[in-house]
Amino acid sequence: MxxxxxxxxxxxxxxxxxxxxxxxxxxxxxLYVLSEDILRARCRAIREDFLDRFENTEAVYAGKASLPLALVRLIHSEGLGLDLVSGGELHAALAAGFPLSRTILHGNSKTRTELEAALDGGVGRIVVDSLSELETLEKIAEEKDKQAAILLRVSPGVDAHTHKYILTGHTGSKFGFPLLGHSLRDAVLRAMKSERIVLKGFHFHIGSQIFENTSHVRAVEIILSAMAEFRRDLGLITEELNMGGGFGVDFDPEGITPSIRSFTDPMMDALEEGCRKEGLPRPRVIIEPGRWIVSEAxxxxxxxxxxxxxxxxxxxxxxxxxxxxxxxxxxxxxxxxxxxxxxxxxxxxxxxxxxxxxxxxxxxxxxxxxxxxxxxxxxxxxxxxGAYTYSMASNYNRTPRxxxxxxxxxxxxxxxxxxxxxxxxxxxxxxxxxxxx
Ligand SMILES: Cc1ncc(COP(=O)(O)O)c(C=O)c1O
Missing domain, CATH: 2.40.37.10 (Lyase, Ornithine Decarboxylase; Chain A, domain 1)
Structure with a gap:
């Protein structure tokens, strides 16, 4: 602020x-106080500075930042999608009447029940985090005679400048497929062969509360070179790229929170230029801001x-x-x-x-x-x-929320x-x- x-x-x-x-x-x-005007202004900025300026784009709010039902409703009314990370968040989205087709399910440790709920409810995209999850999802889709539209989460190996507990895209992260080794290629091949899995594209999220855009841009370049390699070696052309969230806000009242454009413009430039160079069609781009929308509200x-x-x-x-x-x-x-x-x-x-x-x-x-x-x-x-407080709250010392x-x-x-x-x-x-x- x-x-x-x-x-x-x-x-x-x-x-x-x-x-x-x-x-x-x-x-x-x-008392937690949330300002509706600030929330709507943030959603409007995302619309005007990103969605309206680039075709074939989508913004989903990362519900882990804060997910009271009224906020789910507000996000829907502003035309954003929703990023979910658990069965509980999925349940909240349903309870608030949010169309699950506009949700994305994340998580490095999804249970069978969560994957089943995602398929039953018609979650838009499941972001698959490991080979074993892919195998389980394929089995469940087979049992239910359904298809699962997925993105593969890639950990691009960039070290963003933030606290290590909220750093997610480095090599060694518990999230996603590392580019080292062959697990990503194995997952791509498995997805391509499967009749139950529809591989829509890739996802990365390099961390949270990031202020400068160079790590995001580097991640785009890295993912692009993997996409180019898969096209060359496997003939795979993917339709979507989810570039995650992590856009920082300034907690010091003297400071200035970076605009959404300061992150998305350079990423879009890097993507468009890279696609041109590699002869790839520019995929649909999704962003997943959480903190940037709700923190200052x-x-x-x-x-x-x-x-x-x-x-x-x-x-x-x-x-x-x-x-x-x-x-x-x-x-x-x-x-x-x-x-x-x-x-x-x-x-x-x-x-x-x-x-x-x-x-x-x-x-x-x-x-x-x-x-x-x-x-x-x-x-x-x-x-x-506004962000990561109510959603991370506990009852330690039997303290009511x-x-x-x-x-x-x-x-x-x-x-x-x-x-x-x-x-x-x-x-x-x-x-x-x-x-x-
Ligand atoms: C996959 C994913 N997307 C989006 C976000 C939102 O991050 P932020 O609230 O920093 O924008 C997170 C947060 O950790 C995440 O893990």
């Missing part, structure tokens, strides 16, 4: 057309519960949420920014560490945050939390209810011999 976009009125932080203090009062904290509101200063070392402001609603800082050191939402006119004279409430020293949301003097009860808004509200000027709808302590006991049983008399 760029600094200019932080809106304040009368000392309060406004987001999505709402005074965040009013939202906190009305819905409680911790979300904030999380917390109330400070305790202040603690360890003289000369650190001042903690501990809030009523933390790694359970946003595990990314603890998981891979993700950096966030926050504002004191009711003290926007006060000078940031203090340096505080925003700590989560979990019984875990690593539950720190933000280190060294510049803030005005804080005290118990103050409202803090962590910015840029926050509610989520979708806001636009004049409207605020709860789209995910706050969990209750009772919700957390659902499904638990005490064996008869342990029951109290």
């Amino acid at each position: 760029a600094a200019g976009k932080i809106e304040k009125k009368k000392g309060h932080f406004y987001f999505g057309g709402w005074d965040t203090a009013v939202l906190a009062e009305k819905f409680g904290t911790p 979300g904030i999380t509101l917390y109330r400070v519960q305790a202040m603690k200063t360890i003289e000369g070392i650190v001042t903690y402001a501990s809030v009523d949420g933390g790694m359970t609603d946003n595990p990314r800082p603890a998981l891979y050191g993700a950096k966030y920014w926050a504002v004191a939402a009711e003290k926007m006119d006060e000078e940031a004279t203090e340096t505080v560490t925003l700590a989560g409430k979990c019984c875990e020293s690593g539950d720190i949301l933000i280190e060294d945050l510049k803030a005005p003097p804080l005290s118990r009860g103050d409202l803090v808004a962590v910015l840029n939390t 926050p509610a989520m509200v979708l806001v636009s000027p004049g409207r605020a709808d709860v789209i995910v209810e706050r969990q209750t302590n009772e919700d957390l006991l659902r499904g638990e049983k005490i064996p008869d011999h342990m029951k109290l008399d």
Whole structure:
């Protein structure tokens, strides 16, 4: 979220057309807030800067970033497809009435049940990740007398500049077929021979939160040379190339999130030029952004519960949420920014560490945050939390998950209810011999 976009009125932080203090009062904290306007603006940018400028292209939203049913609906209304990665996400797409023909199923470890659900439901493309998956899928398609339209996921062997936990396209990645060795060629040959498998093309996704475009462009060049080789050696011409997502967003309010064009234009140039050189038809191109669509559309509101200063070392402001609603800082050191939402006119004279409430020293949301003097009860808004927070949330320490509200000027709808302590006991049983008399 760029600094200019932080809106304040009368000392309060406004987001999505709402005074965040009013939202906190009305819905409680911790609270995920999603701005409908920002979400739609992001979808519109993808349409105008990519889909409308290049023929034969498609954009699918990577649901792993966040998948409440209302968001699935919004994505559909904006004309994007949906990238799914589990039976649970597929179920959510169905529950929201999303046409499965416009979905893509990913995953390096799909179960038989998930593959069956994909074939039964008519998922548009299954992205096959290994030879053993291809064999299983072929068997299932045979049993069901169906055909499976697939892409083969290739790990192009490029090291994108991002954290190793969100790096996916390097040699040695658990995802996709490496270009080293012959497993990709074996899969291509098997797919070509099969009456049940329709090989539509290839897929790559090199990682997440990537800022510069050189790794994406390099991946396009690498895939192209594999495509040219398959055409030369096997006579294979594929119709589709899925270039994944991974387009980064700036978490610093002073920073600027790169435009979608800064990634897709150079990739399209490289693809068109490479296809011309190799005499290949330019395939249909699909992109799969997740974070770029939803991250800046979300904030999380917390109330400070305790202040603690360890003289000369650190001042903690501990809030009523933390790694359970946003595990990314603890998981891979993700950096966030926050504002004191009711003290926007006060000078940031203090340096505080925003700590989560979990019984875990690593539950720190933000280190060294510049803030005005804080005290118990103050409202803090962590910015840029739309992606990989709710979808990665846990119930550690039996912490109920926050509610989520979708806001636009004049409207605020709860789209995910706050969990209750009772919700957390659902499904638990005490064996008869342990029951109290
Ligand atoms: C296959 C695939 N596509 C797309 C994405 C979306 O990535 P991002 O949210 O960084 O755009 C991911 C995320 O890991 C992914 O694994």
